Amino acid sequence: MAAVSAREIISRGVELGASDVHLTVYRPPVYRVNGRLTYDSQTEPLKPEETKKLAAEIMPNSQSADKLRELGQVDFSNSLPGIGRFRVNIYLQRGSYAAAIRLIPVDVPRLDQLGLPPVVAELTMRENGLLLVTGATGSGKSTTLAAVINLLNHTRNCNILTLEEPIEYLHRHGTCIINQREIGTDSPSFALALRAALRQDPDVILIGEMRDLETIAIAMTAAETGHLVLASLHSANAAQTIERIIDVFPPHQQAQISIQLATTLQGIISQQLIPRSNGNGRVAACEVLVATPAIRNLIRENKIHQIYSSIQTGGNSGMITMEKSIKTLCQQGIISIDGSSPDFP
Numbered sequence: 001m002a003a004v005s006a007r008e009i010i011s012r013g014v015e016l017g018a019s020d021v022h023l024t025v026y027r028p029p030v031y032r033v034n035g036r037l038t039y040d041s042q043t044e045p046l047k048p049e050e051t052k053k054l055a056a057e058i059m060p061n062s063q064s065a066d067k068l069r070e071l072g073q074v075d076f077s078n079s080l081p082g083i084g085r086f087r088v089n090i091y092l093q094r095g096s097y098a099a100a101i102r103l104i105p106v107d108v109p110r111l112d113q114l115g116l117p118p119v120v121a122e123l124t125m126r127e128n129g130l131l132l133v134t135g136a137t138g139s140g141k142s143t144t145l146a147a148v149i150n151l152l153n154h155t156r157n158c159n160i161l162t163l164e165e166p167i168e169y170l171h172r173h174g175t176c177i178i179n180q181r182e183i184g185t186d187s188p189s190f191a192l193a194l195r196a197a198l199r200q201d202p203d204v205i206l207i208g209e210m211r212d213l214e215t216i217a218i219a220m221t222a223a224e225t226g227h228l229v230l231a232s233l234h235s236a237n238a239a240q241t242i243e244r245i246i247d248v249f250p251p252h253q254q255a256q257i258s259i260q261l262a263t264t265l266q267g268i269i270s271q272q273l274i275p276r277s278n279g280n281g282r283v284a285a286c287e288v289l290v291a292t293p294a295i296r297n298l299i300r301e302n303k304i305h306q307i308y309s310s311i312q313t314g315g316n317s318g319m320i321t322m323e324k325s326i327k328t329l330c331q332q333g334i335i336s337i338d339g340s341s342p343d344f345p
Contacts, residue, residue: 003050004029004043006057011083012040013103017281019138021086021101024093025051034275034282035138051097055090058099068092075184077104077166087168108169111147114140117288119318120269124148125155129266129291130223132210134235139272140284141232142168145206148230152176158203163193165208176204183208194218198225207231213248220257223264237322238268238289239307242299255302262299265291270322274329277336285329287322290314 009029013021016038018031028043046054059065060078068074073091080086087102111121123131131148133141146169149160153174160176165183172178179200187193190207191214197205198218210216210231223229235241242261249257271286289295289311298306311319329335 003053006054007080007083009040009043009054010080010086010101010103012042013101014083018103019282021099021103023051023054023097023099023101025096025098034279035273036275048096051099055097055099058088058101059090064090075166077168077182085168085170087166102168104168108150108171109143109147111144111151114144114147115283116144116269116271116286117318117320119267119288119290120144120148121151122318123267123269123290124151126228126266128223128226128228130220130229130231130261130264131266132231132233132241132268134233134237134241134268134270135272136234136236140282141271142208144269144271144284145230145232146171149178149204149206152204153178156203159201160204160206161197161200161202162206163187163190163197163208164206165190190215191218194222198222202227204228204230209233210245216245216248220260220264224260228266229264235270237270237287237308238311239304241268241270242307243304246302258302259300262291262296265296265299267291272322274326274335276334283329283334285322285325285335286320287311287325288318288320290317290319292317 009021013031016031016033018033020032022030025048026045028040028045031038058078060076064074064076068090075089077085077087084106085104087104088099090099133144135141149171153171153176156176158176160178162180163183167180167182181187181193183190183193194215195218205222205227207219210219210233219229219231233241235244245261246254246257268289269286271284273282274285275282295310311321330337
């Protein structure tokens with residue numbers, strides 16, 4: 001059988017509606033469809049020299065190859081004409097090449113296509129503050145943030161700066177100016193890029209991931225000084241997100257950080273993707289926290305354990321718990337109980 005090309009593999013993933021493609025030795029290409037792994041029965045298991053060749057086909061430049069040799073792994077985004085964009089992590093395992101490829105839709109999604117509560121669009125219209133999108137890896141955070149940027153780009157007149165690692169969705173200028181900086185290529189780190197951003201006259205700053213103290217501190221300062229800051233974190237729910245941000249800082253700073261976070265936070269969208277009952281893709285279920293005066297007081301007074309109860313009773317402000325979101329999707333027949341997360345039966 002003739003060797004399969006990267007273009008053929010990725011094209012097959014698009015046809016299947018896969019979110020991810022995995023390449024590893026002694027297995028045929030593996031596709032994640034509706035959250036589940038499925039093997040390509042049409043392709044022979046890949047040999048070590050084949051995964052190496054496929055990795056070379058996918059990498060956009062020699063710098064990526066150099067970084068792979070130096071670090072044993074490399075992240076980048078690339079595109080194939082007529083097929084689409086994809087985010088890639090190529091890595092070495094037991095001396096051979098492996099790759100995880102996240103397929104990115106060509107068209108930037110609209111927020112109203114994602115099935116999120118209307119309050120998410122309302123939060124997007126805030127002039128300043130911190131709006132966070134959280135969830136596990138593969139929960140659709142990047143897609144939600146891209147949709148938020150897309151909404152802003154069609155409804156507001158502002159300067160948007162995105163800091164991403166790597167860049168996923170490509171945005172065109174609309175009613176906004178949009179500049180996208182890739183960490184590792186355009187700037188060595190989120191923190192350095194974010195410091196520079198404050199001198200670039202942005203109205204909106206998107207941070208691909210807040211993962212360290214310095215980045216979180218600068219992000220809150222930016223939100224405090226009149227910018228709308230959009231960012232993602234790997235946390236399961238609103239309360240955990242707030243705790244994680246505060247706990248990043250040394251104990252002697254945490255009281256002040258609680259006050260700063262209470263002042264700047266606008267909202268938290270925590271989401272997970274659940275397979276649709278008809279087998280046609282996945283849908284987002286989400287918990288939404290809106291920073292009402294009551295929520296701000298709980299954060300300021302470090303009563304994080306009461307956050308969940310406030311979300312439960314905050315429906316008039318647009319808040320919703322994950323359990324209620326999943327229950328609503330079930331009642332609408334969009335998902336089945338068996339398809340929901342085991343954490344939320």
